[in-house]
Amino acid sequence: MRKAVLALIQRRHFSHGETYDRHTARLFGGLHQAVAADVAAAAPAGGVVLDAGCGSGRLAVLIARRRPDLQVRGIDLEPGMVEVAARRAERENLAGRVQFSAADLASLPLPDDSADVIVSTASLHHWADVSAVIASLGRVLRPGGELWIYDFRIVPAGRVRSAARSLDSQVDRTLVRTGRFPAALFQRLAVHPPRSAYPEAPAHLTGAR
Ligand SMILES: C[S@@+](CC[C@H](N)C(=O)[O-])C[C@H]1O[C@@H](n2cnc3c(N)ncnc32)[C@H](O)[C@@H]1O
Numbered sequence: 001m002r003k004a005v006l007a008l009i010q011r012r013h014f015s016h017g018e019t020y021d022r023h024t025a026r027l028f029g030g031l032h033q034a035v036a037a038d039v040a041a042a043a044p045a046g047g048v049v050l051d052a053g054c055g056s057g058r059l060a061v062l063i064a065r066r067r068p069d070l071q072v073r074g075i076d077l078e079p080g081m082v083e084v085a086a087r088r089a090e091r092e093n094l095a096g097r098v099q100f101s102a103a104d105l106a107s108l109p110l111p112d113d114s115a116d117v118i119v120s121t122a123s124l125h126h127w128a129d130v131s132a133v134i135a136s137l138g139r140v141l142r143p144g145g146e147l148w149i150y151d152f153r154i155v156p157a158g159r160v161r162s163a164a165r166s167l168d169s170q171v172d173r174t175l176v177r178t179g180r181f182p183a184a185l186f187q188r189l190a191v192h193p194p195r196s197a198y199p200e201a202p203a204h205l206t207g208a209r
Contacts (some may be wrong), residue, residue, distance in 0.1 A: 030179035038119075048072075113140070118148070125155045149190075
Protein backbone atom coordinates (compact mmCIF):
# COMPACT_ATOMS: atom_id res chain seq x y z
CA MET A 1 0.00 0.00 0.00
CA ARG A 2 2.76 2.47 1.02
CA LYS A 3 4.68 1.67 -2.17
CA ALA A 4 1.59 2.21 -4.35
CA VAL A 5 0.91 5.62 -2.75
CA LEU A 6 4.55 6.65 -3.17
CA ALA A 7 4.51 5.57 -6.82
CA LEU A 8 1.41 7.69 -7.44
CA ILE A 9 2.93 10.77 -5.75
CA GLN A 10 6.12 10.20 -7.69
CA ARG A 11 4.29 10.14 -11.05
CA ARG A 12 2.03 13.09 -10.27
CA HIS A 13 4.49 15.50 -8.70
CA PHE A 14 7.95 14.73 -9.97
CA SER A 15 7.66 13.77 -13.63
CA HIS A 16 7.43 17.44 -14.70
CA GLY A 17 10.71 18.92 -13.58
CA GLU A 18 9.84 22.49 -14.65
CA THR A 19 6.64 22.56 -12.59
CA TYR A 20 8.42 21.18 -9.54
CA ASP A 21 11.25 23.64 -9.97
CA ARG A 22 8.91 26.66 -9.94
CA HIS A 23 7.78 25.90 -6.38
CA THR A 24 10.92 24.46 -4.89
CA ALA A 25 12.87 27.68 -4.21
CA ARG A 26 10.25 28.97 -1.79
CA LEU A 27 9.85 25.65 -0.01
CA PHE A 28 13.43 24.42 0.13
CA GLY A 29 15.60 27.48 -0.59
CA GLY A 30 16.56 27.93 3.07
CA LEU A 31 17.29 24.23 3.51
CA HIS A 32 19.45 24.17 0.39
CA GLN A 33 21.49 27.12 1.71
CA ALA A 34 22.02 25.37 5.06
CA VAL A 35 23.03 22.08 3.44
CA ALA A 36 25.40 23.79 0.98
CA ALA A 37 27.09 25.50 3.95
CA ASP A 38 27.43 22.13 5.77
CA VAL A 39 28.95 20.51 2.70
CA ALA A 40 31.27 23.44 1.97
CA ALA A 41 32.64 23.16 5.52
CA ALA A 42 33.10 19.37 5.46
CA ALA A 43 34.07 18.22 1.96
CA PRO A 44 37.78 17.49 1.42
CA ALA A 45 39.66 19.50 -1.20
CA GLY A 46 38.90 18.22 -4.69
CA GLY A 47 36.29 15.82 -3.29
CA VAL A 48 33.20 14.25 -4.83
CA VAL A 49 29.74 15.11 -3.51
CA LEU A 50 26.61 13.13 -4.36
CA ASP A 51 23.17 14.73 -4.11
CA ALA A 52 20.82 11.75 -3.75
CA GLY A 53 17.32 12.48 -5.09
CA CYS A 54 18.58 15.78 -6.49
CA GLY A 55 15.30 16.96 -8.07
CA SER A 56 15.83 19.98 -10.31
CA GLY A 57 19.46 20.43 -9.27
CA ARG A 58 19.28 23.60 -7.16
CA LEU A 59 21.29 22.19 -4.26
CA ALA A 60 23.95 20.58 -6.45
CA VAL A 61 24.55 23.90 -8.23
CA LEU A 62 24.69 25.83 -4.94
CA ILE A 63 27.32 23.42 -3.59
CA ALA A 64 29.40 23.73 -6.76
CA ARG A 65 29.22 27.52 -6.60
CA ARG A 66 30.39 27.57 -2.99
CA ARG A 67 33.25 25.16 -3.57
CA PRO A 68 34.81 25.46 -7.04
CA ASP A 69 37.17 22.53 -6.29
CA LEU A 70 34.40 19.93 -5.88
CA GLN A 71 32.86 17.53 -8.38
CA VAL A 72 29.12 17.21 -7.79
CA ARG A 73 26.91 14.34 -8.97
CA GLY A 74 23.14 14.47 -8.78
CA ILE A 75 20.96 11.39 -9.15
CA ASP A 76 17.18 11.31 -9.39
CA LEU A 77 14.62 8.73 -10.40
CA GLU A 78 12.87 11.12 -12.81
CA PRO A 79 14.42 11.89 -16.21
CA GLY A 80 12.28 15.09 -16.30
CA MET A 81 14.00 16.37 -13.15
CA VAL A 82 17.44 15.42 -14.43
CA GLU A 83 16.85 17.36 -17.67
CA VAL A 84 15.93 20.52 -15.77
CA ALA A 85 18.93 20.03 -13.46
CA ALA A 86 21.35 19.54 -16.37
CA ARG A 87 20.05 22.70 -18.07
CA ARG A 88 20.59 24.62 -14.82
CA ALA A 89 24.23 23.45 -14.61
CA GLU A 90 24.81 24.43 -18.23
CA ARG A 91 23.26 27.87 -17.76
CA GLU A 92 25.65 28.46 -14.87
CA ASN A 93 28.67 27.17 -16.81
CA LEU A 94 29.09 24.36 -14.32
CA ALA A 95 28.41 21.38 -16.57
CA GLY A 96 32.07 20.31 -16.43
CA ARG A 97 31.87 19.76 -12.67
CA VAL A 98 28.20 19.11 -12.01
CA GLN A 99 26.61 16.09 -13.64
CA PHE A 100 23.19 14.56 -13.33
CA SER A 101 21.78 11.17 -14.16
CA ALA A 102 18.50 9.34 -13.83
CA ALA A 103 18.64 6.23 -11.64
CA ASP A 104 17.10 4.62 -8.59
CA LEU A 105 19.06 5.37 -5.44
CA ALA A 106 18.48 1.75 -4.44
CA SER A 107 20.82 0.63 -7.23
CA LEU A 108 23.26 3.48 -7.81
CA PRO A 109 25.30 3.32 -11.02
CA LEU A 110 28.44 4.49 -9.17
CA PRO A 111 31.59 2.65 -8.03
CA ASP A 112 32.14 1.60 -4.41
CA ASP A 113 33.73 4.24 -2.15
CA SER A 114 33.44 6.96 -4.79
CA ALA A 115 31.77 9.81 -2.86
CA ASP A 116 33.31 11.85 -0.04
CA VAL A 117 30.03 13.42 1.03
CA ILE A 118 26.50 12.26 0.26
CA VAL A 119 23.55 14.54 0.95
CA SER A 120 19.87 14.16 0.32
CA THR A 121 17.12 16.74 0.84
CA ALA A 122 13.38 16.06 1.16
CA SER A 123 13.69 12.76 -0.70
CA LEU A 124 13.72 10.23 2.16
CA HIS A 125 9.94 10.38 2.64
CA HIS A 126 9.52 9.28 -1.00
CA TRP A 127 11.86 6.26 -0.89
CA ALA A 128 9.92 3.07 -1.53
CA ASP A 129 12.65 0.85 -0.06
CA VAL A 130 14.61 2.78 2.58
CA SER A 131 16.84 -0.20 3.50
CA ALA A 132 17.89 -0.71 -0.12
CA VAL A 133 18.68 3.00 -0.53
CA ILE A 134 20.74 3.18 2.69
CA ALA A 135 22.71 0.06 1.69
CA SER A 136 23.34 1.50 -1.77
CA LEU A 137 24.45 4.91 -0.42
CA GLY A 138 26.67 3.15 2.15
CA ARG A 139 28.36 1.19 -0.62
CA VAL A 140 29.16 4.36 -2.59
CA LEU A 141 30.35 6.40 0.42
CA ARG A 142 34.09 6.22 0.92
CA PRO A 143 35.28 5.07 4.37
CA GLY A 144 35.23 8.06 6.71
CA GLY A 145 32.91 10.06 4.43
CA GLU A 146 29.71 11.83 5.47
CA LEU A 147 26.19 10.64 4.71
CA TRP A 148 23.60 13.25 5.66
CA ILE A 149 19.90 12.79 5.00
CA TYR A 150 17.78 15.91 5.47
CA ASP A 151 14.01 15.91 5.51
CA PHE A 152 11.08 17.50 7.26
CA ARG A 153 11.33 17.16 11.01
CA ILE A 154 8.11 15.15 11.20
CA VAL A 155 9.35 12.39 8.87
CA PRO A 156 9.88 9.30 11.05
CA ALA A 157 13.52 8.27 11.33
CA GLY A 158 12.70 4.63 12.20
CA ARG A 159 13.29 3.13 8.74
CA VAL A 160 16.68 4.85 8.45
CA ARG A 161 17.67 3.71 11.94
CA SER A 162 16.74 0.10 11.35
CA ALA A 163 18.44 0.06 7.94
CA ALA A 164 21.55 1.56 9.56
CA ARG A 165 21.45 -0.98 12.41
CA SER A 166 21.45 -3.86 9.98
CA LEU A 167 24.67 -2.40 8.50
CA ASP A 168 26.11 -1.99 11.99
CA SER A 169 25.91 1.80 11.55
CA GLN A 170 24.68 4.57 13.81
CA VAL A 171 22.37 7.49 13.15
CA ASP A 172 22.63 10.91 14.81
CA ARG A 173 19.61 13.15 14.48
CA THR A 174 19.86 16.94 14.69
CA LEU A 175 17.22 19.57 14.05
CA VAL A 176 17.87 22.14 11.32
CA ARG A 177 16.60 25.73 11.43
CA THR A 178 16.47 27.65 8.20
CA GLY A 179 16.09 31.33 7.38
CA ARG A 180 14.26 33.52 9.87
CA PHE A 181 11.70 30.88 10.76
CA PRO A 182 11.64 30.63 14.59
CA ALA A 183 11.30 26.82 14.82
CA ALA A 184 13.25 24.00 13.22
CA LEU A 185 11.23 22.58 10.31
CA PHE A 186 13.83 20.08 9.19
CA GLN A 187 16.04 17.35 10.60
CA ARG A 188 19.35 15.89 9.59
CA LEU A 189 20.02 12.17 9.96
CA ALA A 190 23.76 11.55 9.86
CA VAL A 191 24.50 7.89 9.16
CA HIS A 192 27.91 6.69 10.38
CA PRO A 193 28.96 3.40 8.85
CA PRO A 194 31.77 1.59 10.68
CA ARG A 195 34.94 1.57 8.59
CA SER A 196 34.99 -2.22 8.58
CA ALA A 197 31.49 -2.54 7.08
CA TYR A 198 32.62 -1.68 3.58
CA PRO A 199 35.62 -3.15 1.80
CA GLU A 200 38.48 -1.05 0.48
CA ALA A 201 37.96 0.24 -3.06
CA PRO A 202 39.00 -2.37 -5.66
CA ALA A 203 42.48 -1.92 -7.11
CA HIS A 204 41.18 -0.97 -10.57
CA LEU A 205 39.52 2.12 -9.04
CA THR A 206 42.37 3.22 -6.80
CA GLY A 207 45.25 2.48 -9.19
CA ALA A 208 46.86 0.34 -6.43
CA ARG A 209 48.71 -2.86 -7.45
C1 LIG B 1 10.52 16.52 -2.86
S1 LIG B 1 11.65 16.13 -4.13
C2 LIG B 1 13.16 16.85 -3.50
C3 LIG B 1 14.12 17.14 -4.61
C4 LIG B 1 15.39 17.86 -4.19
N1 LIG B 1 16.22 17.07 -3.31
C5 LIG B 1 15.12 19.20 -3.58
O1 LIG B 1 15.53 19.44 -2.43
O2 LIG B 1 14.50 20.04 -4.26
C6 LIG B 1 11.99 14.38 -3.93
C7 LIG B 1 12.83 13.80 -5.05
O3 LIG B 1 13.26 12.49 -4.70
C8 LIG B 1 13.27 11.72 -5.89
N2 LIG B 1 13.23 10.30 -5.55
C9 LIG B 1 12.31 9.64 -4.82
N3 LIG B 1 12.62 8.34 -4.71
C10 LIG B 1 13.79 8.16 -5.38
C11 LIG B 1 14.63 7.03 -5.65
N4 LIG B 1 14.33 5.81 -5.19
N5 LIG B 1 15.73 7.21 -6.38
C12 LIG B 1 16.05 8.46 -6.87
N6 LIG B 1 15.31 9.55 -6.64
C13 LIG B 1 14.18 9.41 -5.91
C14 LIG B 1 12.04 12.20 -6.64
O4 LIG B 1 12.08 11.87 -8.01
C15 LIG B 1 12.08 13.70 -6.38
O5 LIG B 1 12.78 14.40 -7.38
